[in-house]
Structures are given as C-alpha cells and as structure tokens.
Amino acid sequence: MNSHQRIADLLKTLPIGRTVEVKGWVKTRRDAKDLSFLEINDGSCLANLQVLASPGLANFATDVKKITTGCSLRVKGELARSPAKGQEVELQAREIEVYGWAPAESYPLQKKHHSFEFLRSIAHLRPRTNSLGSVARIRSALSFAVHRFFQEQGFYYVHTPIITTSDCEGAGEMFTVTALDLDNPPRTATGRVDFAKDFFGRPASLTVSGQLEAEVYALALGRVYTFGPTFRAENSNTSRHLAEFWMIEPEMAFCDLQGDIDVAEALLKYLIAYALEHCQEDIELFNRFIDKELIAKLSGVLEQEFARISYTEAVERLQRAGRAFEFPVSWGIDLQSEHERYLTEEIFKRPLVVTDYPRAIKPFYMRVNDEKTVAAMDILFPGLGEMVGGSQREERYDMLLTRMTETGVNPDDYQWYLDLRRFGTAPHAGFGLGFERLIQFVTGMANIREVIPFPRTPGAAAL
RNA sequence: UCCCGGGUAGCUCAGCUGGUAGAGCAGGUGGCUGUUAACCACCUUGUCGGGGGUUCGAGUCCCUCCCCGGGAGCCA
Numbered sequence: 001m002n003s004h005q006r007i008a009d010l011l012k013t014l015p016i017g018r019t020v021e022v023k024g025w026v027k028t029r030r031d032a033k034d035l036s037f038l039e040i041n042d043g044s045c046l047a048n049l050q051v052l053a054s055p056g057l058a059n060f061a062t063d064v065k066k067i068t069t070g071c072s073l074r075v076k077g078e079l080a081r082s083p084a085k086g087q088e089v090e091l092q093a094r095e096i097e098v099y100g101w102a103p104a105e106s107y108p109l110q111k112k113h114h115s116f117e118f119l120r121s122i123a124h125l126r127p128r129t130n131s132l133g134s135v136a137r138i139r140s141a142l143s144f145a146v147h148r149f150f151q152e153q154g155f156y157y158v159h160t161p162i163i164t165t166s167d168c169e170g171a172g173e174m175f176t177v178t179a180l181d182l183d184n185p186p187r188t189a190t191g192r193v194d195f196a197k198d199f200f201g202r203p204a205s206l207t208v209s210g211q212l213e214a215e216v217y218a219l220a221l222g223r224v225y226t227f228g229p230t231f232r233a234e235n236s237n238t239s240r241h242l243a244e245f246w247m248i249e250p251e252m253a254f255c256d257l258q259g260d261i262d263v264a265e266a267l268l269k270y271l272i273a274y275a276l277e278h279c280q281e282d283i284e285l286f287n288r289f290i291d292k293e294l295i296a297k298l299s300g301v302l303e304q305e306f307a308r309i310s311y312t313e314a315v316e317r318l319q320r321a322g323r324a325f326e327f328p329v330s331w332g333i334d335l336q337s338e339h340e341r342y343l344t345e346e347i348f349k350r351p352l353v354v355t356d357y358p359r360a361i362k363p364f365y366m367r368v369n370d371e372k373t374v375a376a377m378d379i380l381f382p383g384l385g386e387m388v389g390g391s392q393r394e395e396r397y398d399m400l401l402t403r404m405t406e407t408g409v410n411p412d413d414y415q416w417y418l419d420l421r422r423f424g425t426a427p428h429a430g431f432g433l434g435f436e437r438l439i440q441f442v443t444g445m446a447n448i449r450e451v452i453p454f455p456r457t458p459g460a461a462a463l
Numbered sequence: 464u465c466c467c468g469g470g471u472a473g474c475u476c477a478g479c480u481g482g483u484a485g486a487g488c489a490g491g492u493g494g495c496u497g498u499u500a501a502c503c504a505c506c507u508u509g510u511c512g513g514g515g516g517u518u519c520g521a522g523u524c525c526c527u528c529c530c531c532g533g534g535a536g537c538c539a
Contacts, residue, residue: 029498030499031498031501036498083497084497104491110488110489112489117531238533238537238538386539388539432538434538458464
C-alpha cells in the first residue's frame with residue numbers, strides 16, 4: 001500500500017515512458033469528447049499531475065465519469081509527454097481506482113477562489129487548497145531549517161515545560177491548568193479555590209515562554225534553544241496574535257546584547273534564504289497571488305544589514321519626523337505601532353533592531369545598563385511589526401533582586417532563578433522569535449490565522 | 464477589551480431615500496471540444512446572523528445580543 005510515487009518526485013525526474021502509480025486527490029476535471037482530464041494533487045508539491053482517462057478503462061462509465069473535485073484516487077499508467085499546452089507530462093491511465101468519493105453537491109471546495117475567512121470555517125479541508133497547502137509545506141521546511149541552523153551553530157535543543165508553575169512570567173495572561181472539579185472546587189478557609197488540593201499541589205498554567213527554563217540549560221550547556229508551543233490568554237483580536245503559537249527561543253551563556261542581535265539576524269536571514277531555495281514553487285504562488293513584491297522583499301532582506309538604533313535614537317528620529325502621531329513621542333513611552341511602522345517602513349525600509357529600552361517599561365530579567373535603560377532589543381519588520389523580542393539577562397544577583405522589587409515580582413517565587421545567579425552566574429542573552437510571524441513574512445499572508453494549521457484565537461478553536 | 468466596517472443562495476457579492484430578493488460562480492440536465500479557472504443553452508437554490516421594536520408594510524430604520532473583518536492595546 002505504499003508502492004506509489006510522489007508527484008513531486010515524478011515531476012523532478014520525469015521518467016517518461018515508464019509505468020508509474022500515483023495516489024492523490026482530484027483538483028479539477030475537464031471532459032473532452034471521449035476523454036477525461038483529471039488533475040490530481042497528492043500534497044507532495046503545489047503542482048498537479050494531469051491524468052488522461054479514456055473510455056478503454058474498465059470502469060470508465062461506472063466510476064471515472066463520476067469523478068469530481070475532491071475524490072481520492074489511485075492511478076496507474078504510463079507517464080508521457082503531453083501533446084497539449086499547459087503541462088510538460090501527463091499520466092495516461094490504465095487503471096483508476098476510486099478510494100473515496102466527494103459528492104459535488106456537498107463538497108465545500110470548488111474550483112474557484114474562496115476567501116480565507118471561509119476556508120477557516122472548514123479547517124479540516126482547507127489544507128487541500130493551493131495556498132494553505134503551500135503554507136503547510138513552507139512551515140514544515142522552516143521548522144526543519146530552524147533546527148538545522150541551531151544544530152550547525154552548536155546549540156542544543158531543550159524541551160522546556162508546557163505546563164509551568166512559575167507564578168508570573170510577565171509575558172501575558174496565562175491559561176490555568178487544573179484537574180479540579182470546576183463545579184465544586186475545594187475551598188480554603190478564606191473561601192478561595194484551594195489549589196493545594198489540585199493535581200500539582202499548586203496553581204499551574206500553560207507556558208507563556210520557555211525563556212526562564214531555557215536559561216537553566218544555557219547555564220549548563222552553553223547555547224540552547226527551545227522551539228515549541230506557547231500560550232497567551234490575552235483577548236487579542238488582531239491579524240498577528242494567536243492564543244497558541246510556536247516560539248523559537250535561543251538562550252546563550254557568555255553572550256551579550258550585540259551577540260544576541262547577531263544570532264537573531266543570522267537566524268532570520270538563514271531561514272529566509274532557506275525558504276527561497278527550498279520552497280521556490282510555493283513562494284512563487286504567493287508572489288503571484290498574495291504579494292507581487294514578495295520575492296523582491298525577501299531577497300532584499302538578505303542583501304542588507306539590519307538597521308540598528310537605540311531606543312533613545314528612535315525617539316529622536318520620531319520627534320524630528322515632523323508629523324503628528326496619534327500618540328505623541330517622548331522619552332520613556334513604549335513605542336506604538338504607528339511609531340514602529342514609521343521607522344521600519346518609511347525611514348529604514350528594512351528590518352530594524354531597536355535596543356536599550358527604558359528600564360521602567362521592561363521586565364525584571366533584562367540586564368540593567370544604567371539608571372535609565374536595560375539591554376533589551378526588538379527586531380521590527382516592515383509590514384509586520386515585532387518579529388523578535390530579546391535581551392541580555394540580568395546576571396548580577398543583587399541587581400536582579402533590586403529589579404524584582406522594582407517591578408513587583410516576589411523573589412520567593414523565583415528562588416531557583418536567583419540561584420542561577422548565586423552559583424556560577426554568567427553573562428547570557430536570548431530572544432524569542434514568533435514562528436508564525438516569520439511564516440507570515442515569508443508567505444506574505446496577511447492574517448496569522450492562515451499560517452498555523454489550527455488557529456486558536458479568542459472565541460475560536462476549531463477541531 | 465476599545466473604535467470603525469460588515470453578516471443577503473453552497474461560494475463571492477449587488478440590493479438608491481422602507482413596498483415584499485437578484486447576479487456571477489458552484490450544482491443539475493443537454494450539447495460541443497486534447498481539455499487547461501474550458502465553452503454554449505436551460506433549470507434548481509434563500510428562517511436577508513439571533514431576538515425585540517417603529518410602521519399599513521422592514522433585507523432596508525431603532526434597540527440589543529452573537530459572529531466576522533480592519534485598526535488600537537497586549538506581545539512573539
């Protein structure tokens with residue numbers, strides 16, 4: 001049951017005149033006088049294979065004539081050069097077996113354009129479309145490339161926990177993980193839910209970041225990375241936020257902020273170059289139908305150094321911009337979307353690294369530079385906003401303690417994290433890269449819900 | 464969560480200042496053709512997002528709820 005060939009391989013090797021067997025789903029059918037043309041796709045690549053079905057087939061009248069878009073088939077026959085325009089080769093069928101029908105009156109996918117919004121409502125069928133299939137192949141290729149980059153660079157892959165008991169990781173609202181009976185939870189004397197009686201004996205949540213745990217392994221193995229699902233219970237309704245997304249988080253011992261940025265830039269360029277090289281056909285689809293400038297944009301990113309400016313410089317640039325922003329700019333504010341867009345899209349027109357943000361607006365674990373700033377960095381992409389957020393970590397015990405107090409974090413909850421600074425502390429740095437945002441950039445897809453197979457957003461978790 | 468804009472046939476959408484619903488595609492039937500988003504003819508399809516209200520009359524106006532899209536915030 002596994003002797004058939006992938007269409008991707010056939011189109012690459014073109015074994016003309018040879019008998020081949022393919023299995024896949026019908027994309028479209030066209031009929032000529034005595035002939036039926038079936039285009040079948042097996043998901044191995046974007047391209048379809050045209051199958052020529054003639055009345056000589058044993059089941060031509062009984063089955064073949066009834067085949068419609070969506071049916072799954074086995075086809076055996078001879079691969080031949082196609083006499084007509086539109087495709088180089090075609091499969092002249094000697095046997096066609098229908099595995100599964102797809103009644104035309106009820107099969108939702110038609111041979112026409114569908115809105116991405118509609119496709120989202122049929123999450124179980126949408127990967128059979130050209131565009132969502134291409135996204136899936138690119139996503140797979142880039143996942144592999146992430147591992148390849150880090151493995152080549154001497155990083156170790158660490159599986160940080162999905163379920164965490166760190167009380168407040170500071171990265172956003174968390175989903176609670178509980179095994180308590182929600183209709184009748186145990187209560188403490190003061191009437192609150194008694195998590196001491198819960199599965200873990202304490203409150204637990206889904207992770208919002210593997211960073212803190214990755215630091216543990218960085219301070220043992222040197223250079224590590226995590227790449228896994230991350231959860232935020234924020235009520236975010238935008239085209240670039242998900243409640244469940246995948247994040248790449250390297251963490252490097254004996255590394256400062258500049259080294260951190262260097263790795264991030266190298267990684268992003270490696271991944272974009274990998275996609276251009278290995279997913280050419282799929283990217284061309286997006287270049288044709290989603291964004292005519294896509295390939296030029298991707299190539300452009302590879303050709304230039306990322307721009308790098310400090311937060312203070314960014315503020316000065318914005319103040320000199322001579323335009324009225326909805327949110328006025330002054331030193332100390334967090335940069336708003338409109339500010340980031342102005343900097344990346346109008347001033348620099350390429351990825352931009354902004355460093356050394358005000359201490360007062362950043363979390364406790366970022367390394368203090370001086371009275372005013374911390375060693376943080378964001379990488380902003382034109383059209384997307386924040387792709388990467390990272391920092392050098394505070395490795396000085398006393399300073400970390402000071403920062404916890406400053407930001408209202410209870411040191412008792414982070415004894416293990418403080419221990420890393422008590423015992424053999426080392427300068428270290430890391431960042432988080434939103435995998436879906438990368439896929440958005442590489443595909444040009446406007447909505448992040450189209451670049452993850454099963455998007456989870458407020459009010460929506462299909463399947 | 465806030466601000467806009469939407470929810471009309473299976474899909475994509477039209478429907479002016481309230482008068483009782485339409486197109487293209489899909490689907491069905493027939494024809495034509497080594498076809499290519501095939502083509503030609505004919506045919507079918509609607510709780511006009513839910514609920515309430517104004518009116519002789521509501522897809523159209525008002526209220527409310529739900530959902531979707533864009534922007535904002537939160538961030539990756």
